[in-house]
Amino acid sequence: MAAARRVLKNRSRGNGVIITTIGAKLPKRLGLAISNTQYSVPNSDRIMPSPHLLVVEGNSPDTLQEHVAHGGVPAHKGYSDLLRELLPGAIVDTCHPGDVDAILPEGQALEGYDGVAITGSSLHVYNGGESVTRQVELIRAVLAAGTPVFGSCWGLQVLTCAAGGSVRRNPKGRELGFGRSIRLTEAGRKHPMYIGKPDVFNAPTVHLDEVETLAPGMTVLATNQISDVQSAEIRTSGHVAWGVQYHPEYPLRELAVIVRRIGDRLIGEDFFKDRSDIDIYANDLDELDNDPACKRLAWRFGISKNVLDKKLRTSEVANWIEFQVLPTSVKRGRG
Numbered sequence: 001m002a003a004a005r006r007v008l009k010n011r012s013r014g015n016g017v018i019i020t021t022i023g024a025k026l027p028k029r030l031g032l033a034i035s036n037t038q039y040s041v042p043n044s045d046r047i048m049p050s051p052h053l054l055v056v057e058g059n060s061p062d063t064l065q066e067h068v069a070h071g072g073v074p075a076h077k078g079y080s081d082l083l084r085e086l087l088p089g090a091i092v093d094t095c096h097p098g099d100v101d102a103i104l105p106e107g108q109a110l111e112g113y114d115g116v117a118i119t120g121s122s123l124h125v126y127n128g129g130e131s132v133t134r135q136v137e138l139i140r141a142v143l144a145a146g147t148p149v150f151g152s153c154w155g156l157q158v159l160t161c162a163a164g165g166s167v168r169r170n171p172k173g174r175e176l177g178f179g180r181s182i183r184l185t186e187a188g189r190k191h192p193m194y195i196g197k198p199d200v201f202n203a204p205t206v207h208l209d210e211v212e213t214l215a216p217g218m219t220v221l222a223t224n225q226i227s228d229v230q231s232a233e234i235r236t237s238g239h240v241a242w243g244v245q246y247h248p249e250y251p252l253r254e255l256a257v258i259v260r261r262i263g264d265r266l267i268g269e270d271f272f273k274d275r276s277d278i279d280i281y282a283n284d285l286d287e288l289d290n291d292p293a294c295k296r297l298a299w300r301f302g303i304s305k306n307v308l309d310k311k312l313r314t315s316e317v318a319n320w321i322e323f324q325v326l327p328t329s330v331k332r333g334r335g
Helices: 061-069 075-086 130-144 154-162 252-261 263-268 275-290 295-301 315-331
Strands: 007-014 017-023 033-035 038-040 047-049 052-056 091-095 115-118 149-152 166-169 175-184 200-207 209-213 218-223 231-236 239-244
Touching: 052 075, 052 130, 061 252, 075 091, 075 315, 115 130, 115 154, 115 315, 130 149, 130 154, 130 239, 149 154, 149 315, 154 166, 154 209, 154 231, 154 239, 175 252, 200 252, 239 315, 252 263, 252 275, 263 275, 275 295
Parallel strands: 052 091, 052 115, 115 149, 149 239
Antiparallel strands: 007 017, 017 091, 033 038, 038 047, 166 209, 175 200, 175 218, 218 231, 231 239
């Protein structure tokens, strides 16, 4: 994948939707060859359009602006970049339901996507408001369209509510930095999302809320001492969605930005003594992000290859593409 050549073909902005089209070579393991924005199936005369993905930005415009001001990458951009890396040649759009003025895709437009990914967010489902209800309604429509969904953190929570479950503020408090000893359930050990993942692992995380009541058709795939639902599958009426409470898409530098951005709250929650304490922690995250082989910092944070190796860290998203997105693309005549 690293050697794949990418050519930017088109980028436009309008009505709250960003469209980016990339041409590249697909990984050999997928058995596909790419030319600009179309790929061809070997031994076939048909030229099929590229897989088409949508990233749903969970944050409000104000939070996005604040995050960027602290040196971070907007969640939708980070997720889009990862999806293009994992599936070169994919067309990735973004939409922004947290912006109440943004126009959202609906109806048949949602059936035009082979997969929808939902980012994290600083919002809380139980607070309600238009920025929340627009997201729940959008994901409910995506599920009705039968389009596969993958949600990270907030994404899992929105999926749960859209499918009929509920979310609460975690009575155990915030989980910050790394979700520790996340353990696969029996269902999780058999699930394609966790192919290549150890039965017990750590993962980048930052969340205050958790799933309270499971939605109909929801199966818990992983758990730990902080949240009973660290990941789940929702399977109802023909639609399938995968969600995780942690952030496989986050590099460590994004955790560092978040810690700096919400630092005062974290001091109030007794994670840090003062701003100097925050700076030390965040700077160490930045250093480890730049040098994942740094034994000193890996030991200090208590993390290992399943966080520091990008391929392992992002394997849930890669498996979603392989087992959900690509089969849907074929079914819808794009593969």
